[in-house]
Amino acid sequence: MNVLLDNFPEFRDGFIGTVSITAVSSVIALVLGVLIAGFRVSPVPPLRYFGTAWVTLMRNTPLTLLFLIFFFVVPEILFPGMSSFVLGSLALGFYTSSFVCEAVRSGINTVPLGQAEAARSIGMTFAQTLQIVVLPQATRTVIPPLSSIFIALTKNSAIAGAFSVAELFGWQKLMSDKGYDIVPVFIWVALGYLVVTFTISGLFRLLERRMEVAR
């Protein structure tokens, strides 16, 4: 108990850090993932190849290596002196985008071909087919995997703590460096993460229930 009370400001900052890096990189992952999924299902071969290469590379690279790339290579390409929070969220967002892309793509693929054919045959335009027929059905199948992807993202955000982003793992490291017993520290950090992950899964369950339809 003392660990938490004596170091509450740091713990609070760490918790806020975890929540904000999760939020920022979720947005990056979602935008990028949907874009790449769009590439992967497009009728334009070069874009499809790019999407496939992106997913293969990102999924088979350890996240820690991606963090190294973002902290040591990307500043050289863009400009030096980017904050570790920005670099960390970019690394997490890029990594997760490949999983989001695959979830979205498989969601689109679960919509039966006949649905789109029927929509086209009654004269719907591409935008109408997408909006009225394909996306509503695809979204429903995409939500459960997205939930587990974002929970995994939250857990992966711990690695950012090792790259000097202020978040919960950073607090754990700080406390063990200060000489506190690791067990209570571990329990508090665990609780912090559980709060975030349970919130995410709760939100998604809510979303799922709202979008549920009788079939």
Next chain:
Amino acid sequence: MSASVLYDAPGPKAVVRNRIYAVVGTLAIAALITVSIVRLADKGHLAPAMWDIFNYTGIRQNIADALLATLKAFGLAAIGSLVLGVLLVVGRLSDHKPIRWAATTFIELFRSLPLLITIYAIWVGFLTDYSMWALAAGLSVYNGCVQAEVLRAGINSVPRGQSEAAYALGMSKTQVMVSVLMPQAVRSMLPTIIGQLVVTLKDTSLGFIILYPELLQTARLIASNTQVNGQYPYVSTIVVIGTIYIAMCLLLSALATWIEKRGRRAKTGIKVAPGAPASGIPTMDAVPGPDLGGAGGAGPTGDGAGGTGVTKN
């Protein structure tokens, strides 16, 4: 791509449009890559001297040692996680409430915690001087929980009739689990299990943070201890080490795909036993023994949808 949900087979107008998109897209991607490479080259990161360091036997030896260290941690973690996974799934499906409760709590807790904080806590708390064992233990605990859930999904996908038939034959609970449920579960879940092993392999790179001298840690050491033309060779080292990681993961994934294909082939390849032999007396030979294992293929082998949800890390 002639039949896709989103796009109709293109007419002449769409063919032209798609071609324009293709050219523009290729140019944009090529430009992005070229600009990145030029920027890196301008700062001297791609100079020949940067790559020359990999000709030194010392550095080669370092990388070989690191690769071995990574594989050692991976091997330990793979064995540990599979053993723990089997134990946990047996516990979770046990008939005794306390065991079931304990296994469920363990699985749910460690599955929802970041692997890194588990590894770090084990390292600081118990195994400070044995970073390899701390890494392997942390990986085993986390991945064991995931493997247990994968196996549970596999066991649940075995048709109920299988275990009912086994009980009807008078098999004990252990026998049913060991010789009826487990083989079929493992078989139908093998692609997912290997997929999780790929994740385990990738996660050995967390040893970086607890200073275990695996590939990534060595990469960092090489890059920060060598100076070429007044610069640290981060780019070339990361390219070399990244290639090694990606190659290892792709090899393991290829194994999973191969096994999945093989499973699918077996499913259709197994001939249905020809009509019962004319003699009404069922001899022991007529009982299609090996087909019991083969029937595992009849379960949802193509568990891509259910499986990938678990593999995500």
